[in-house]
Amino acid sequence: MSKPSPSNKSLTKSLIRLPLGTPLADVKALFGQRWTTIKPRDQGWVLRSNGLPVGLRFDQQGLLAYLDCNANSPKLQMQQLSPGMSLEQAQAIYPQLTLTPDAELEQFGILSYNTPLEDGNRLEIRCRNQQLIAITLDNPNACYPDNTQQLEPEAHIYPPADTQACHFFADPNFKLAVLGELNQRQLINLADRQQLTDFVYGRPMDTDDLPFGLVQPVLDYLSHYPLTDALLARLTSVSVDFSDDIYCYCFNYWDGEGQEFDVSSLTGIGHCINLETLYLTCGCDGVSLTPLRTLKKLRHIYADGLAFTDYEILLALPQLESVNGLLEHIPAAIATQLQARNIVLN
Structure with missing residues (x-):
């Protein structure tokens, strides 16, 4: 590491x-x-x-x-x-x-x-x-690489796939969102789309020539990308946001509008034990909040008007400070208890 x-x-x-x-x-x-x-x-x-x-x-x-x-x-x-x-x-x-x-x-x-x-x-x-x-x-005598020479072997960029799909996560689409966060924060390095595609296919590929839609081999590799508890513990925020670059790796001409990456379960988020902020801005309608129960450091939730289930879990989060975009969906009795703890709801 x-x-x-x-x-x-x-x-x-x-x-x-x-x-x-x-x-x-x-x-x-x-x-x-x-x-x-x-x-x-x-x-x-x-x-x-x-x-x-x-x-x-x-x-x-x-x-x-x-x-x-x-x-x-x-x-x-x-x-x-x-x-x-x-x-x-x-x-x-x-x-x-x-x-x-x-x-x-x-x-x-x-x-x-x-x-x-x-x-x-x-x-x-x-x-x-x-x-x-x-x-x-x-060094005036140095010979520098041209735009075809790779100074760092790809093996240093892409680890072998995990034999167990998703591993920590029940939903591969949620794992994809977590990978996007890890990559954005440079805790893993997926390099650029071209390099990842070439690695997965084992040969140079013209990404523009790939069929429109899901690039299944790349999606399969990302679903099997190896993660550890130690790595996930370094995340303080996670976002499900279809504008993230992670989706462009595995969907040719992704415009952020489809339902291909909708999340059906947050199960596994408990491995992100130091999570403080959670953004669920799209593609998560109707999921259960129960997996949040073990996130003892979670302080802020941003939901952008989406509806969930099991809102009572919010009462079990000891460090919770604000819940944004859920006021119209949280049952009144639960909202009253949250507000009594000075948790900001809007």
Whole structure:
């Protein structure tokens, strides 16, 4: 299992200390759960994301060959240099820095200087008003992957299917919604639709040529996608929402309007023991709320006007704070008891 997600500050500091030539696996370990698989179209790039002021690129061998920092923080240090440092200070450390003409940068008032380093790598700084705004380290001899090369084996993306369909969940459609939440929060990585389809079929596929409707082999794989109690315990919210990307993986030209993914049972939701928020915005009409009974941390329910059964279960939720979209359906006697506990109903 991946390490917990580091903060932006700690991850930035770790990344800018990396030597070129660091293997992809070691960099991935630093990101922990924040890591997003490098797709072939990325051509080795891990661009700045989630507020990180760092860009990286890996060569064809999966080794770090480019590292760039443009943070506006003098506390960060890369190659003895810090963003915000004066050009004069940088030249005192690297006297051989040479101005490199770059018309595109110069139109924005940015000057670029670079110098070769003893290890064969190259250092570049970019300055505005005689002050460092970016520091780059790269291997000038690196060969980068094109848009056909997969740096991370698919086996690292897609685990073998579970022999038991659904496993924790009685309804495969509800499991699909849970998978969508896990994928959105990067607790699992389904990559993109094309990659998943190619993996399931075992060969490159043109997804546009698939028949309209359910892509049964993909749906079967997702129904058998392996889950654990430890993984489900990391979810604090779950949503049944037909606008989620998960449905596009297994339905060609999904428009969110059909009934193919309607949920008939919430059984299994009790494995999400740390669930705090539940969104049931569509496709759940008439399901029983009884499976919610064991969710001791559930605080908020959003139901968007849908009707359910077994509303008395709401009285058994010790941390419940609000129920939205159900006021017209909850029996008056139960609503009165909920309101007596200062639970917001609307």
